[in-house]
Amino acid sequence: MDSLLSNIKINIPPGIYLKDPETSELGKKIIEHSIILIQDIGFEDFNFKKLGGVIGSNESSIYRYFESKHKLLIYLTSWYWSWIEYQLVLEIFSITNAEEKLKKAIEIVTRTTKQDSKYSHINEVLLNKIVIYENSKSYLTKSVDTENKEGFFMSYKRVVYRISEIISQCNSTYQYSLSLASSIVDGALHQHFIKSHFKTITNCNTKNTPTHFFTNLVLNTIKIHG
Amino acid sequence: MDSLLSNIKINIPPGIYLKDPETSELGKKIIEHSIILIQDIGFEDFNFKKLGGVIGSNESSIYRYFESKHKLLIYLTSWYWSWIEYQLVLEIFSITNAEEKLKKAIEIVTRTTKQDSKYSHINEVLLNKIVIYENSKSYLTKSVDTENKEGFFMSYKRVVYRISEIISQCNSTYQYSLSLASSIVDGALHQHFIKSHFKTITNCNTKNTPTHFFTNLVLNTIKIHG
DNA sequence: CAAAATTGATAGTATTACTATTAACTTTGT
DNA sequence: ACAAAGTTAATAGTAATACTATCAATTTTG
Numbered sequence: 111m112d113s114l115l116s117n118i119k120i121n122i123p124p125g126i127y128l129k130d131p132e133t134s135e136l137g138k139k140i141i142e143h144s145i146i147l148i149q150d151i152g153f154e155d156f157n158f159k160k161l162g163g164v165i166g167s168n169e170s171s172i173y174r175y176f177e178s179k180h181k182l183l184i185y186l187t188s189w190y191w192s193w194i195e196y197q198l199v200l201e202i203f204s205i206t207n208a209e210e211k212l213k214k215a216i217e218i219v220t221r222t223t224k225q226d227s228k229y230s231h232i233n234e235v236l237l238n239k240i241v242i243y244e245n246s247k248s249y250l251t252k253s254v255d256t257e258n259k260e261g262f263f264m265s266y267k268r269v270v271y272r273i274s275e276i277i278s279q280c281n282s283t284y285q286y287s288l289s290l291a292s293s294i295v296d297g298a299l300h301q302h303f304i305k306s307h308f309k310t311i312t313n314c315n316t317k318n319t320p321t322h323f324f325t326n327l328v329l330n331t332i333k334i335h336g
Numbered sequence: 337m338d339s340l341l342s343n344i345k346i347n348i349p350p351g352i353y354l355k356d357p358e359t360s361e362l363g364k365k366i367i368e369h370s371i372i373l374i375q376d377i378g379f380e381d382f383n384f385k386k387l388g389g390v391i392g393s394n395e396s397s398i399y400r401y402f403e404s405k406h407k408l409l410i411y412l413t414s415w416y417w418s419w420i421e422y423q424l425v426l427e428i429f430s431i432t433n434a435e436e437k438l439k440k441a442i443e444i445v446t447r448t449t450k451q452d453s454k455y456s457h458i459n460e461v462l463l464n465k466i467v468i469y470e471n472s473k474s475y476l477t478k479s480v481d482t483e484n485k486e487g488f489f490m491s492y493k494r495v496v497y498r499i500s501e502i503i504s505q506c507n508s509t510y511q512y513s514l515s516l517a518s519s520i521v522d523g524a525l526h527q528h529f530i531k532s533h534f535k536t537i538t539n540c541n542t543k544n545t546p547t548h549f550f551t552n553l554v555l556n557t558i559k560i561h562g
Numbered sequence: 563c564a565a566a567a568t569t570g571a572t573a574g575t576a577t578t579a580c581t582a583t584t585a586a587c588t589t590t591g592t
Numbered sequence: 593a594c595a596a597a598g599t600t601a602a603t604a605g606t607a608a609t610a611c612t613a614t615c616a617a618t619t620t621t622g
Contacts, residue, residue, distance in 0.1 A: 129599095136600075152478040157578065168601045173580075246472050252378040254533050263534065270537040286549045289527060289539045293553075296526045297519045304518060307480050308489065311496040313515045323512045327519075331556045355568095362569075383609065394570045399611075568619070578609070588599070 120192045120229075123261045126185050129175050139165045140175055141189075142231040144182055149236045153183060153244045180251070184262050187248050190241045191265035193226070193234065194219060198272050208279045209334055215276050216328055219269065220298040220321040242302050270295055281332040290331060294324050346418045346455075349487045352411050355401050365391045366401055367415075368457040370408055375462045379409060379470045406477070410488050413474050416467045417491035419452070419460065420445060424498050434505045435560055441502050442554055445495065446524040446547040468528050496521055507558040516557060520550050 124130070131137030143165050148156045156179060162169040176182040197218050205211045223238035249263060257263070273291035277284065284290075301320040304312045314320050350356070357363030369391050374382045382405060388395045402408040423444050431437045449464035475489060483489070500517035503510065510516075527546040530538045540546050 134599085154477065158580085159578085168603095169579095170581085170602080171600050174599080178579075243476050247476065249533070250469050250473065250529070251380065258533060267534060267537050274537075285544070286539045286552065288537050289546075289549045290553070292526065292530060292534075292537045293519070293523045297523055300518065300522045301515060303476070307475070307484060308493060308518075311493050311500075311514050311518045313512045318511070320515075323515045326512065327516070327553070327557050330559060331553050333556060360568085384611085385609085394572095395610095396571080396612085397569050400568080404610075564622095566619100566621075568617100570617075571615090573613085575612080576610095579607095581606080582604085584602090586599100586601075588597100590595105590597075592594095 120189055120196065121265075122185060122188050122192065123264060125260050126181055126188060126262055127175055128173075128177055131175050131185075136165075136167060136171060137175055138231045139167070140172055140182075141186070142233075145186065145233055145236050145240060148183075148186075148244070149239050153179070153240075153247060180248075183244060184248050184257070186237060187241055187245050188262070188265040189232070190234075190237050190245075191269050193229075195265065195269050195272065198269065202276070208276070209329075212276050212280050212328065212334075213325060215273050216294060216325050217321050219273065219295055220301075220324050221319070222302070242299050245299060246296075266295075277328070277332060280334060284332045290328065294328065298324060346415060346422065347491075348411060348414050348418065349490055351486050352407055352414060352488055353401055354403055357401050357411075362391075362393060362397060363401055364457045365393070366398055366408075367412070368459075371412065371459055371462050371466060374409075374412075374470070375465050379405070379466075379473060406474075409470060410474050410483070412463060413467055413471050414488070414491040415458070416460075416463050416471075417495050419455075421491065421495050421498065424495065428502070434502070435555075438502050438506050438554065438560075439551060441499050442520060442551050443547050445499065445521055446527075446550050447545070448528070468525050471525060472522075492521075503554070503558060506560055510558045516554065520554065524550060 122130075129137065131141050140161065144156070144161055147161055147164055151160075158172045158179065159169045162172055176185065198215055201218060202211050202214055205214060223235050226234045245266075249258075251257075270288065270291045273294060274287040277287040277290055298320050301312055301314050301323065305314045305320075309315075314323055348356075355363065357367050366387065370382070370387055373387055373390055377386075384398045384405065385395045388398055402411065424441055427444060428437050428440055431440060449461050452460045471492075475484075477483075496514065496517045499520060500513040503513040503516055524546050527538055527540050527549065531540045531546070535541075540549055
């Protein structure tokens with residue numbers, strides 16, 4: 111199992127960064143504190159000068175790791191989706207029943223994140239909050255097609271693929287497994303956002319979670335029970 | 337019918353603008369050409385100086401209508417959702433069967449927009465494209481709670497309410513009508529985006545439209561047929 | 563036709579999102 | 593142990609952004 115897992119370690123497409131932040135202390139500090147700072151003040155108000163102030167480093171040093179804050183955002187969301195993919199593989203690995211696999215997969219992408227102690231410099235709870243608020247801003251840009259060609263959104267898309275495959279295993283005649291999978295992934299972020307800010311347009315709360323809503327939705331849509 | 341419809345004319349909460357753009361020629365030109373320009377260069381690269389150049393007007397004059405480009409974006413998305421709400425009321429008005437109502441409602445919020453000749457200075461086809469790319473940026477900000485309290489997102493939320501009510505009319509025992517409605521509205525924009533840019537994570541295309549996908553999803557989810 | 567409102571022109575500011583250069587410091591190979 | 597290579601810090605600078613302020617010219621309105 112160790113060899114299987116090592117193949118799907120958190121993997122970020124090079125080209126997103128100028129210098130891999132995992133290879134130095136400063137790099138790790140950039141990642142650690144960018145998560146804290148973006149979560150605190152929001153992506154629009156975040157910049158490398160402020161981040162430099164927080165980590166006691168110069169703005170220009172951060173620019174040697176990332177050519178822009180946009181690229182840093184893509185790095186963070188890629189890390190997050192790669193980490194989610196890792197959980198999908200790890201937690202579904204031992205499940206044989208297709209429906210149980212699907213339920214677990216839905217749980218993984220819709221649940222509220224809990225801290226993972228494996229990656230000491232990354233606070234996954236805060237990163238999840240960043241993804242809820244900022245994920246769509248990473249691709250809703252004029253440069254999306256170029257960046258997509260360079261593979262910058264592969265982590266995100268692989269999570270969708272994996273879920274669509276599990277859906278197909280449950281119901282091979284269902285025609286919209288990709289659209290359903292992408293709707294779960296994007297929709298979960300949206301439900302988490304509106305349950306905090308637009309409470310009147312969701313039934314989700316601490317009791318009725320997005321996981322309940324999407325599990326019911328998916329199982330009915332692909333007619334596993336009825 | 338005329339008196340009914342006049343109550344739900346396009347209605348924008350004041351406070352979004354400093355001066356109502358509908359009350360002057362310059363105001364209408366600002367709206368008309370901001371739609372064209374934002375669609376062309378994207379919201380990030382759009383600014384009032386460039387807009388002024390296009391309409392032959394001074395930057396400072398535009399600032400008398402909107403205090404920021406962010407407020408202008410909220411104006412445009414509010415206009416769009418108010419226009420969608422108008423269509424929901426108008427096109428569903430004469431339908432008596434609850435399931436047919438729901439199908440029509442899903443069609444209205446998921447279809448590709450066609451030009452409406454009623455509003456001469458607004459190109460609804462371009463505005464729909466802006467909404468696909470930029471809608472979420474209007475509320476994914478640190479100021480969302482303040483602006484929500486001021487009613488800036490009412491048009492969007494009213495569209496979700498109306499759809500959730502139609503869902504409840506079809507199945508009064510279904511527990512997630514609001515979450516389902518908000519997932520359709522947000523999910524439709526997402527499917528339209530990814531069918532243009534991330535084709536590998538959707539089954540939607542010109543033949544299998546988002547309308548087909550969501551109609552099937554909703555009817556199965558609330559178990560209208562089985 | 564005078565008062566009020568609107569628009570245009572110009573100027574100015576603080577901040578952003580970088581780039582460039584050079585010097586100081588740290589790591590690495592032999 | 594030490595020179596070479598690589599990394600980081602400090603400083604300076606730039607073009608653009610997102611505004612605000614002022615005042616004159618023009619248009620609208622009562």
